[in-house]
Amino acid sequence: MAIATHKLHCWTGVCQIRTDYLAYFHWVEFVATIKNKYKQRSHFGIGIIHGTNASNVGTLWRSAYVLGASYIFTVHRKYKRVTSDVSQAWSKIPLFHYSCFEDLKEHIPYNAKLVGIEMVENAVSLPSYEHPQHAVYLLGNEQSGLGPNVLNLCHDVIQIPGNYSLNVAVAGSVIMYDRVAKIPSFLPDEKFLSSP
Numbered sequence: 097m098a099i100a101t102h103k104l105h106c107w108t109g110v111c112q113i114r115t116d117y118l119a120y121f122h123w124v125e126f127v128a129t130i131k132n133k134y135k136q137r138s139h140f141g142i143g144i145i146h147g148t149n150a151s152n153v154g155t156l157w158r159s160a161y162v163l164g165a166s167y168i169f170t171v172h173r174k175y176k177r178v179t180s181d182v183s184q185a186w187s188k189i190p191l192f193h194y195s196c197f198e199d200l201k202e203h204i205p206y207n208a209k210l211v212g213i214e215m216v217e218n219a220v221s222l223p224s225y226e227h228p229q230h231a232v233y234l235l236g237n238e239q240s241g242l243g244p245n246v247l248n249l250c251h252d253v254i255q256i257p258g259n260y261s262l263n264v265a266v267a268g269s270v271i272m273y274d275r276v277a278k279i280p281s282f283l284p285d286e287k288f289l290s291s292p
Contacts, residue, residue: 138279139205142233142268143169145197146240153191155265156235161189163272164281169193171200171234188284197246200234208232212250213271214242219255227275228252235264 142165147153153170160168169192194200204210208230234250236242238261247253256262256270276283 138229138231138281139166140208140227140231140233140272140275141165141167141169141192141205142235142272143171143192143200144235144237144264144268145171145200145242145246146237147172147264148237148239149264152263152265156268157189157191159265159269159272161284163269163276164283165189165272167192169200171195171197197249200232201249204232205230209251210234210249212242212247212253213255213267214247214253215255215261216247216253219253222254222256222271222274225252225254225274227279229279231275233268233271235268238264 142156142160144153144156147170153168157168167190171194192203194203201210209228209232211228211231211233213233213235228251234242234246236246241261242250254271256267261267262270275281
């Protein structure tokens, strides 16, 4: 017996799906689970402490915009605009600069968790990490990473699987992709990527 199909909008309002009744009920169950787990719209920022290469910040800025970040930031070293940000992300999400780690800690958004990304023994592996609804992700530079004093003040410490460190902008992009894959997110439309 053929089962009629129906066209319905997913709860994000972004995509449409065609499915049969059985798949529809599975979808409703999935949406209910997600809505129960993430009851409010999430937000996050990501940034670099002691950055040594301005192009890394530009690349991270572009990735942050594409992957739905609310803002990016630098700690200690200010950013000088470079050509690596071809999407003109500076016109779409803000960059904040903090003079030191203590300055960053004092200005973390309410109810947000500071999440350090570092290859250390007690770090949670990224595939098994459950991202907080509101987060501030902190990356160190490729030479010195995040020091013990910084790591001790992070709410969570996570690491990307592998035995070698990644470029800091690449590492940040991997973290953001993992977040988007696990938490329903509102991402910018492709037609706006190159518009000022």
